[in-house]
Amino acid sequence: DAGITQSPRHKVTETGTPVTLRCHQTENHRYMYWYRQDPGHGLRLIHYSYGVKDTDKGEVSDGYSVSRSKTEDFLLTLESATSSQTSVYFCAISEDRDLNEQYFGPGTRLTVT
Amino acid sequence: RKEVEQDPGPFNVPEGATVAFNCTYSNSASQSFFWYRQDCRKEPKLLMSVYSSGNEDGRFTAQLNRASQYISLLIRDSKLSDSATYLCVVNALVPGGGADGLTFGKGTHLIIQP
Numbered sequence: 001d002a003g004i005t006q007s008p009r010h011k012v013t014e015t016g017t018p019v020t021l022r023c024h025q026t027e028n029h030r031y032m033y034w035y036r037q038d039p040g041h042g043l044r045l046i047h048y049s050y051g052v053k054d055t056d057k058g059e060v061s062d063g064y065s066v067s068r069s070k071t072e073d074f075l076l077t078l079e080s081a082t083s084s085q086t087s088v089y090f091c092a093i094s095e096d097r098d099l100n101e102q103y104f105g106p107g108t109r110l111t112v113t
Numbered sequence: 114r115k116e117v118e119q120d121p122g123p124f125n126v127p128e129g130a131t132v133a134f135n136c137t138y139s140n141s142a143s144q145s146f147f148w149y150r151q152d153c154r155k156e157p158k159l160l161m162s163v164y165s166s167g168n169e170d171g172r173f174t175a176q177l178n179r180a181s182q183y184i185s186l187l188i189r190d191s192k193l194s195d196s197a198t199y200l201c202v203v204n205a206l207v208p209g210g211g212a213d214g215l216t217f218g219k220g221t222h223l224i225i226q227p
Contacts, residue, residue: 042220090156
């Protein structure tokens with residue numbers, strides 16, 4: 001299994017509070033991604049990174065920001081959590097942009113009350 | 114909009130049977146193709162990449178038809194442990210850079226029955 005960890009694994013928070021999720025990899029892969037998965041939807045890309053300090057928006061980026069200060073860490077921040085951000089969040093990594101085989105972390109289950 | 118369409122199932126199949134499911138994709142610029150497996154409340158795991166010539170990995174065979182824009186997965190001699198959701202995934206490079214090309218289907222739910 002690829003060396004990807006996510007923290008926390010579960011979190012319950014209140015509407016309006018900031019939340020940061022962390023993804024950590026030991027594979028030294030260049031590309032990192034944040035997805036959310038909701039019932040009735042496929043995985044949807046929130047943000048991705050193609051290197052340290054290089055990030056871009058995905059399909060559902062509103063309300064989220066990211067940072068990547070080191071190759072191994074990719075942080076996802078919900079500036080002011082809303083109930084619509086209740087979801088399961090997956091981080092993924094990829095070594096090669098052309099083929100783009102992605103390997104996923106175990107996920108973070110976030111509930112916003 | 115890029116889309117990947119799959120029959121959500123569930124497919125209920127007796128143990129030992131052969132099962133096949135397909136997916137279709139709308140973006141003709143798609144360049145690489147995958148099947149992922151996802152168990153309940155777990156992360157997606159790469160099952161296999163799909164090559165133009167088709168490829169086989171043990172009991173699993175994947176085929177790609179670019180002209181018709183569909184991908185198939187065949188599972189032979191199905192096991193109870195094959196019960197999962199199978200995600201069809203396609204990748205289309207974005208001109209000018211970026212790595213956001215993966216589009217995921219919503220998955221096909223497979224249940225292998227003893």
